[in-house]
Amino acid sequence: MESRCSTCGQSYTFDYRPGDELPPHFPFCSQRCKTVDLAKWLDGEYRISISLPNSEIMTTEEKKILAQYLLAEGEVDEVIGNEETDERD
């Protein structure tokens, strides 16, 4: 399978067949990139107004999905991510 690392932007391939476990660093190209992404969260580049359960084992995409879900459900007041844009002048 081929995937693209959202930390460094490199495409990478890995062996995967149904039933196999995904690489431990998935969806990143390496454990380093996964750690870098987690560090972004810890540094506040991504912020959420509640603490997420099991956040240390969740990927960025999973957090975003959960955050958006919680926002839609009214469980949180705001979710701030690095893809959010501020429309104010």
Ligand SMILES: [Zn+2]
């Ligand atoms: Zn990478």
